[in-house]
Amino acid sequence: MEKRVVFRSPWLPWVLMAPQLTVIAVFFFWPAAQALLQSLQQSDAFGGSVEWVGLENFRNLWNDPGYLASFYTTALFSSLVAVLGIGLSLLLAVFADRIVKGTLVYTTLLIWPYAVAPAVAGVLWLFMFAPSVGVLSYALRSLGVDWNHLLNGTHAMTLVVMAAVWKQISYNFLFFLAGLQSIPKSLIEAAAIDGARPWRRFWTIVFPLLSPTTFFLLVINMVYAFFDTFAIVDAATQGGPGKETSILVYKVYYDGFKAMDQGSSAAQSVVLMVIVVALTVVQFRFVEKKVNY
Amino acid sequence: MKLKLAAIALASAFTVSAQAQTEIQWWHSMTAVNGEVVNDLAKNFNASQNKYKIVPTFKGTYDESFTAAVAAHRAGNAPHILQVFEVGTATMMASKGVTVPVGKIMKDAGEKFDPKAYVSAVAGYYTAPSGEMLSFPFNSSTTVFYFNKDAFKAAGIDTAKAPGTWPEVALAAAKLKASGHKCPISIAWQGWTQLESFSAWHNVEFATKGNGMQGMDARMKVNSPLHVRHIENLANMAKQGLFVYKGRANVPEASFISGECAMMTTSTGFYGNVAKNAKFSWGLAPLPHYPDVPGAPQNTVIGGASLWVMAGKKADEYKGIAQFFSYLSEPNVQAATHQRTGYLPITMAAYELTEKSGFYGKNPGTDVGVTQMIRKTTDKSRGIRLGNYVQIRTIEDEELEQVWAGKKSAQEALDSIVKRGNELLERFEKANKKS
Numbered sequence: 001m002e003k004r005v006v007f008r009s010p011w012l013p014w015v016l017m018a019p020q021l022t023v024i025a026v027f028f029f030w031p032a033a034q035a036l037l038q039s040l041q042q043s044d045a046f047g048g049s050v051e052w053v054g055l056e057n058f059r060n061l062w063n064d065p066g067y068l069a070s071f072y073t074t075a076l077f078s079s080l081v082a083v084l085g086i087g088l089s090l091l092l093a094v095f096a097d098r099i100v101k102g103t104l105v106y107t108t109l110l111i112w113p114y115a116v117a118p119a120v121a122g123v124l125w126l127f128m129f130a131p132s133v134g135v136l137s138y139a140l141r142s143l144g145v146d147w148n149h150l151l152n153g154t155h156a157m158t159l160v161v162m163a164a165v166w167k168q169i170s171y172n173f174l175f176f177l178a179g180l181q182s183i184p185k186s187l188i189e190a191a192a193i194d195g196a197r198p199w200r201r202f203w204t205i206v207f208p209l210l211s212p213t214t215f216f217l218l219v220i221n222m223v224y225a226f227f228d229t230f231a232i233v234d235a236a237t238q239g240g241p242g243k244e245t246s247i248l249v250y251k252v253y254y255d256g257f258k259a260m261d262q263g264s265s266a267a268q269s270v271v272l273m274v275i276v277v278a279l280t281v282v283q284f285r286f287v288e289k290k291v292n293y
Numbered sequence: 294m295k296l297k298l299a300a301i302a303l304a305s306a307f308t309v310s311a312q313a314q315t316e317i318q319w320w321h322s323m324t325a326v327n328g329e330v331v332n333d334l335a336k337n338f339n340a341s342q343n344k345y346k347i348v349p350t351f352k353g354t355y356d357e358s359f360t361a362a363v364a365a366h367r368a369g370n371a372p373h374i375l376q377v378f379e380v381g382t383a384t385m386m387a388s389k390g391v392t393v394p395v396g397k398i399m400k401d402a403g404e405k406f407d408p409k410a411y412v413s414a415v416a417g418y419y420t421a422p423s424g425e426m427l428s429f430p431f432n433s434s435t436t437v438f439y440f441n442k443d444a445f446k447a448a449g450i451d452t453a454k455a456p457g458t459w460p461e462v463a464l465a466a467a468k469l470k471a472s473g474h475k476c477p478i479s480i481a482w483q484g485w486t487q488l489e490s491f492s493a494w495h496n497v498e499f500a501t502k503g504n505g506m507q508g509m510d511a512r513m514k515v516n517s518p519l520h521v522r523h524i525e526n527l528a529n530m531a532k533q534g535l536f537v538y539k540g541r542a543n544v545p546e547a548s549f550i551s552g553e554c555a556m557m558t559t560s561t562g563f564y565g566n567v568a569k570n571a572k573f574s575w576g577l578a579p580l581p582h583y584p585d586v587p588g589a590p591q592n593t594v595i596g597g598a599s600l601w602v603m604a605g606k607k608a609d610e611y612k613g614i615a616q617f618f619s620y621l622s623e624p625n626v627q628a629a630t631h632q633r634t635g636y637l638p639i640t641m642a643a644y645e646l647t648e649k650s651g652f653y654g655k656n657p658g659t660d661v662g663v664t665q666m667i668r669k670t671t672d673k674s675r676g677i678r679l680g681n682y683v684q685i686r687t688i689e690d691e692e693l694e695q696v697w698a699g700k701k702s703a704q705e706a707l708d709s710i711v712k713r714g715n716e717l718l719e720r721f722e723k724a725n726k727k728s
Binding site: 060 | 384387687691
């Protein structure tokens with residue numbers, strides 16, 4: 001029979017949860033409700049004349065081909081960030097897990113980038129790849145690549161993806177390393193005795209056992225790519241050239257805080273919220289089935 | 294440091310209580326030399342009388358201080374004076390009940406105030422169609438042309454006279470390239486210099502309704518044959534490696550200072566930076582134009598910022614603000630500010646005073662921006678004042694980049710600027726028409 005501890009008092013669980021619920025209400029539900037409200041309004045910058053416009057903000061977005069193109073940009077950007085970020089950090093974690101000496105040094109160095117603010121990460125990569133003065137663009141030129149993210153959309157996308165991935169690798173790395181260390185050595189040793197090579201051991205034992213971690217990171221990285229990357233884009237490319245790196249969240253930030261168009265910005269953040277909720281639901285319903293806990 | 298701050302706070306607390314001064318908050322976005330000028334102006338004004346105390350506060354870049362002011366206004370504690378960049382002008386004007394017109398403040402306070410004393414191309418920009426001055430022109434800049442004389446000499450080009458027309462610029466660029474120069478010309482503030490100022494300079498409309506100065510129902514006109522010709526011309530130069538794109542806003546300026554790019558069109562506000570940091574001999578000249586266009590060159594358009602007075606303050610505070618604005622307009626104060634910052638003089642008297650002092654003779658090029666602006670303006674050249682202007686600037690950047698990358702033709706890009714710009718103008722008109 002299952003053992004359960006039950007609270008006798010009906011209100012005690014609520015009191016204990018109250019701090020957490022308050023934090024969520026103040027920092028999540030309240031702003032989300034505010035965004036929903038504002039997405040139905042149109043107002044001037046100072047909020048002097050507020051007008052209810054129904055779904056017009058959304059209609060305007062739908063009629064803007066630039067906004068629709070931004071979905072494609074965002075999908076490309078997010079998948080690149082999630083796949084590369086997870087892949088690279090898994091690789092690094094596997095290597096770091098095998099090192100016998102100096103593990104602490106490696107892991108510390110790999111965790112460092114996480115402490116860097118997104119805007120700083122953007123500027124850092126921007127400097128390295130500045131077309132005329134950047135160290136890396138100079139090196140690329142000697143390899144015959146004329147690096148110019150100011151006019152070349154592919155280069156610009158590569159730049160923001162690299163900055164975003166670099167910033168997230170530490171986080172992924174930490175989780176993968178912890179995941180790897182919790183896999184019982186006996187399993188791997190047993191497979192080794194049975195004659196499985198490292199490559200085969202990884203795919204048949206380690207990777208399946210890591211799947212809860214991988215799945216968790218997939219969700220987290222998607223959310224990261226969708227929401228936390230506007231500072232990188234703002235610092236590195238400002239959405240350019242043209243609109244080639246203008247991801248959805250960057251436009252939310254730009255319209256809301258630079259252009260002072262709060263109605264449209266709120267409508268866009270509602271759209272973004274719906275997308276992420278939908279993506280998370282899809283991930284939990286379909287991807288999670290393949291996860292072994 | 295903490296002790297020092299505490300001491301200052303304590304001292305200021307005492308002075309306030311001792312003299313019962315009225316404090317006037319001034320939020321600004323001036324850095325480096327220009328920031329020092331702001332503090333000096335406040336200090337000198339405070340020393341000149343003992344009733345009012347101007348307290349300048351640096352609030353970040355133009356858009357940061359603007360966002361901060363919006364938040365402060367909504368919370369009911371906006372500053373008295375707010376410095377707003379020129380692209381925010383239409384937004385400020387349309388926001389009813391947020392600001393008080395400068396003309397009204399001066400009249401109510403009984404200050405001597407003659408709008409005609411101000412340079413018309415400057416003051417006109419901040420004046421309502423009714424003729425009332427809405428905000429006080431503080432730091433005004435315009436678009437000019439910089440060139441590297443050492444690079445010109447190396448390419449065998451005469452440096453006595455700068456290339457004054459676009460065909461001459463293209464010729465000089467070709468010679469520079471032939472002499473091995475990697476970046477003959479680059480352009481900062483591409484939308485402002487190549488579309489907005491370009492329009493006024495050639496006396497063609499950038500937008501209808503006097504470029505938006507006469508009403509909110511203005512619509513974009515930047516796909517005229519002359520605009521297409523110019524952008525096509527620049528696109529060809531980009532293809533041949535004569536014009537090298539170096540980024541948005543003032544980012545390209547660094548490539549002129551470093552000597553990488555030999556020519557550049559940008560703001561007069563770049564003067565101080567070049568004078569201090571350029572390690573080569575250089576020249577300042579008027580913006581190039583097309584000689585076959587009738588009426589060109591006309592005048593260039595204004596950039597920079599003005600001071601807005603926020604609504605809902607006490608009458609006594611408004612009196613102090615009026616006195617401060619009178620002080621800023623005094624010819625010697627104004628002339629000194631102009632000479633220190635490189636921004637345009639806002640009154641004719643300040644210009645004449647600077648000229649008499651021999652400043653322009655000693656610092657050649659400093660009068661280029663001024664002479665470009667002190668002209669009789671036309672309805673097409675008075676200035677550009679559009680709603681949602683910040684976004685329109687970004688649209689200009691996005692579309693022009695596609696031309697420089699060879700993805701769109703000049704006609705396609707300019708048509709797209711008109712179409713996307715007009716959508717924003719319609720929305721602005723709709724959001725503000727009720728007031």
